[in-house]
Structures are given as C-alpha cells and as structure tokens.
Amino acid sequence: MMPYIQETSSNIVQKTPYPVSFLQQERGTRGHPSTEYLSGSATSNQPMPAWEAVCRTANKDSAQQARDLLSAIQETLKWFPDFSDMIPQLRHSIAADGSVLFEWIFSDYRIGFNIEPNPQESSWYLVTNRKLGEISASGFISHINLRVLIQFLFSFIRLT
Numbered sequence: 001m002m003p004y005i006q007e008t009s010s011n012i013v014q015k016t017p018y019p020v021s022f023l024q025q026e027r028g029t030r031g032h033p034s035t036e037y038l039s040g041s042a043t044s045n046q047p048m049p050a051w052e053a054v055c056r057t058a059n060k061d062s063a064q065q066a067r068d069l070l071s072a073i074q075e076t077l078k079w080f081p082d083f084s085d086m087i088p089q090l091r092h093s094i095a096a097d098g099s100v101l102f103e104w105i106f107s108d109y110r111i112g113f114n115i116e117p118n119p120q121e122s123s124w125y126l127v128t129n130r131k132l133g134e135i136s137a138s139g140f141i142s143h144i145n146l147r148v149l150i151q152f153l154f155s156f157i158r159l160t
Contacts, residue, residue, distance in 0.1 A: 050090045050102055059098030059117045065141075066100050066115045072146035080154050087157065108132050108160065111153050113141065124149060126156065 054066045073090070077083060093101045103112035109128040116122045125138040141149065 050092045054100070056094060061119050062098050062100055062115050062117050065119050065122055066102075069102065069113055069115065069141070069146055072150050076147055076150040076154060079151070080158075083154065083157070106157075106160075109135075111157075124153075126153065132160065 050070055054063050088104055091103045091105060098117045100115040101112060103110055108131050109126065111126050113124050114122060120142050122141050123138055124141055126135065128135040
C-alpha cells in the first residue's frame with residue numbers, strides 16, 4: 001500500500017511516491033498512530049520540500065530521476081550525520097517544460113542538479129566565487145553512480 005501525505009496548509013491529501021523515512025507518522029483522533037496518513041516534517045538534513053517538488057513534476061522521466069537523486073542524497077546523509085548543520089535547505093524550482101532544479105546555496109559556492117525531461121541531458125554543477133578560486137565543475141548524471149557523486153560533493157563541503 002502506498003502511503004498518503006496531507007499538505008498541512010491546504011489539507012489536500014494525496015498519495016506520496018517518496019520513501020516513508022522522510023515522513024513522520026501522524027497520530028489519529030484517539031492518539032494512536034495512523035497507518036494510512038503521514039504528514040511531512042522537514043528537518044535540516046531532510047530535503048522534504050524537494051520531495052514535494054517531485055510530486056508536482058508532471059514529466060514521469062524527470063520525476064523518476066529526481067526521486068533517484070533525492071534518495072541518493074538521503075542515503076549519503078546517513079553517512080554524514082553531522083551535515084545537518086552544515087548544509088542549507090535544498091532549494092528547488094520546477095520549469096514549465098517539466099525540468100527541475102535542485103540547489104544548495106552556500107556563501108562562497110553553489111551545488112546544483114538540473115533534472116531534465118530527457119534524462120540524458122540531466123546534469124550537476126559546482127561553482128565557487130573568486131575567494132575559493134572560481135572553481136567550476138559539472139557533468140551529466142545519467143550514467144554515473146549518484147551516491148558516489150553526492151559523496152564527492154559532500155567531501156568538498158566538508159573541506160570548505
């Protein structure tokens with residue numbers, strides 16, 4: 001059975017395609033955990049708003065690739081528990097063509113992921129300012145191990 005999530009401000013209830021580990025179980029009317037309805041709860045190390053963006057993505061290829069990316073981020077965060085205070089909220093944006101942009105914005109650099117309707121065109125990037133040497137790195141994500149990429153990027157974060 002697929003779990004449901006209730007968006008708290010609108011009270012809209014919908015099926016959720018993302019892992020239950022991103023959700024907290026809601027208590028029912030008598031204080032017992034509900035088995036069907038889950039409410040989202042964002043914490044600093046869980047990209048909950050990003051998961052919600054995936055739910056609004058109409059393009060199925062983009063949505064699947066975004067789920068894969070966010071799952072890789074979630075898995076990697078388990079290995080870097082101290083990152084909850086080091087990384088900002090994962091920002092997201094959905095374009096009219098169905099592409100999704102995820103981005104961490106730091107004071108001296110940005111790390112981002114462009115998820116495109118054509119999975120072969122999806123990419124990642126790391127761009128720094130002059131203070132960090134104006135580093136620019138990027139690549140496609142269609143044929144790489146996302147967990148290895150995320151670990152590489154987290155290693156960069158740890159070093160800065």
